[in-house]
Amino acid sequence: MNHNTPLSPLPLHQLTDVRRRVLTAAQLRAHGVPAAETNEQCRAGGPWQQLLPGVYLLHPGPPTSEERLNAVLLYAARERTAGVPPQPGSGEPHRPVYTEAVITGLAALTLHGFAATPPLTALDTIDVLVPRLRRLRSTGCARIVRTPSMPTAEEVTGLPVAPVPRALADAVAELSDAGAVRRLLTEAVRGGHCEPAAVVRELTQAKLLGRPHVVDAVDSLLAEGRAIAEDRLYTMVREYGLPDPVWNIDLRLPGGPHLGGLDAYWPEHAVAVELDTRAPRQDEDALWSEYARKREHLERLGITVVYITPKKLRESLEQQAAVVRTALMASTDRDPAAYVVVLPR
Template sequence: MTHNTPLSPRPLRHLAEVHRRVLSTAQLRAHGISTSELNEQCRPGGPWQQVLPGVVLLHSGPPTNEERLHAALLYAARESTPGVPSQPHAGEPHRAVYAEAMVTGLAALALHGFTSTPPLTAQDRIDVLVPRLRRLRTTGYVRVLRTPSLPTPRQVSGLPVAPVPRALADAVAELTDAGAVRRMLSEAVRGGHCDPASVVRELTRAKLLSRSHVVDAVDSLVAEGRAIAEQHLYRMVREHGLPDPVWNVDLRLPGGPSLGGLDAYWPEQAVAVELDTRAPRQEDDALWSEYARKREHLERLGITVVHITPKKLRESMEQQAAVVRTALMASGDRDPAAYVVVLPRG
């Protein structure tokens, strides 16, 4: 008997190809395979092999990367929901439904297409994320990670995979190589997978910002994220036909102290743009209070301040350009702003 041999009472032809090769013992029993038959098929030198507790590979050779991933998820999935849906669509192969389990860590990053992580062929372990109260042990090549609240998985190659910020946090938790951490965090931002704030939020939640090599990597990440956001801001002005502002300036009252730095400023309309590139760390509340105080002070002087986040610039540039254009057009209806001195930001 091989994985191509129909099983009674329910044949395997309704399954997608990989799910004809990786099945749980519960699924095999549902196909009429008794315990004794299963033991016979999985005997040393037999045609099948048990790759994980309760998970059987229906051939004798080494598992492929795809088989290893599906086997790991089948092992970790909530037992009350089998790895194969109970109601197939007519004429369509089944797709696995892995309840309360997803790939995370380095394996997830490889699936997301990261080049700064080892390829799946070089990874001897697969991390799976499950709810905290699940009674499940780390075993074989599968490491079980628990969380109070599962994130919404991304579907990658038909597999539930943790979002990049969460996968990064789970990977970084096991790394001591500062260079490797920095490269992974940098690729997350450069590759457009996520913004620095979402990464730092997950690293904070995982209590990883007490590690000096992680803090150093985060500082580089935030700086790089700001540089990328500035490039997007330049592009927004150019591509959406906004008048040229003065860039990266410091405003001062004549003979007075600094009013604060701005990323873009239109002196004739008294409109400013400030990129909100704060990283959500413990001092975030104090930093936001500083942002708010500066904004209120400038607006009392008649200067309109538009706050834009890197995420909004990346995902809705046209909408952000419309906000700035509206502020510029409305300047004629406002009282003249106070005179301020505009200097290059140091």
Template structure:
């Protein structure tokens, strides 16, 4: 007998799996832990302690799965984990790394929770509770050879977005999750509630939502278009409120709000959101969306800015995202433009009219 030959690995006790690992595991993970398929089958007999909840995915206790277990079950079914890859390669599994609470973290790949379930994880309150969802949408590469089954509904994509990790679950970013949710909704009120919460709750900018809806070809649906129009109006109103707050909170001089600029007896130069006539500084909110970004629209946008600057007006462009994420920094940009006005040649005389 060769005493240098390592002893074969012994299967870990099933009790250990229940206590130390997640209470939902794939067949590949169980195999990697030394649990044979026959043993799994025995545990899943009627009245047994385990049950199969999705093809190749097992719940290691009797009774219905929790909302967290349903999430991990669809990810195990649709995606891959490090344990799955090791088992496929014939490499024994290693203990999973734990998070701050000691719970093992399973590094899923090729699958993200999306749709209504993802929005709930992002903190939305308008979607139904996770346990009441008939399906959990999971985003997978288009090349994955799987089908939707039971409560796992596959959403295929040519490229997975960068996931957001929420409670150990890889989740699609809000704009993508919104598009996937809206793609399954036919009721106009539900679509409007989701879009309104996305903007009012500060979850994302309208432009990012419109971009995803455009890519998903959902802007051909009348009830979606109507909701998007309300979304854009809501987004602009919120950006305007933040602009007012910026001027007030950071002690900027009061401007003239929402005015049109003209040359005396000449053409209309365009509207601006705020204007300081003594310093010839204007602020314009850039709330264009992908639908408004055609070459002709963008050319007009650039033409107005360049014409004002040739007349000596400094135009400061602020986006809703900048106002939401760095209000103090944007106030500093405007203050710098106001202070620098004394170093510039005097601007042309302009007629200012209410817009």
């Protein structure tokens, strides 16, 4: 028997799908390949190689990036559902089901399309999330990242990948270069991958905000996110034909107290817009109470306040324009608002 001879009734020699060129020992047994034959195929100079414990690459030479990713997932996934081999003669492709294993960190960000991350070929290790109680160790190109709560994976190129905020937190946890951290967080926001609040929430949960270089990057991130949200607010007013407001103002009662700052205000309609850019590092309940008190005070004076989040501006600009337009139109049915002083902020 030579190494070009089929080893089982299933067509292992027809390995056109990357997921079928990387198999576990259990999957090989399901194909009729015993452990002794697997060891023989993986001998020095043989046609196969072992990439990770119990995970084999069914061709010689370096693995591709896709093969490394699949190998890491197969190593980390629970064996009983790590892959479902096709039935003989079914013609169905091999469909792995990576249970309790999710690509994260720099590899995940690269898969999400980040330009600031290294290409997959340049990564010595690939981070993979698993539940905290799983008994696995980091080895070879697989770095195990344990978590008490698995995120809902997003499918990217057919692989389970952590959402951008979680992948960012896991990447930042391994980075000491302040410039690299800043570049990643900035691209996340500028590239429209996620909102600053979601990133800060993950960094907070990962207890990374005690690191000075991370705090500095987060401050820049929040400023960046607010600037982008303000630009989208300007775009909304211009593109959807809303009347021009006065921008970035403070309100005061004549001779009285400061009422608060607003991002946009239509004095003739007594309608205001405020961007809700609360930073998750703060006590959200307390900060929301402050927002609510401010809104209640202004509405007692006859001023309607519309709160808009950066996420809503990014995902539903037309709908937010309709909300503001409705508030402007409804102003004619309200009693006149109290007189207030409008000052530049």
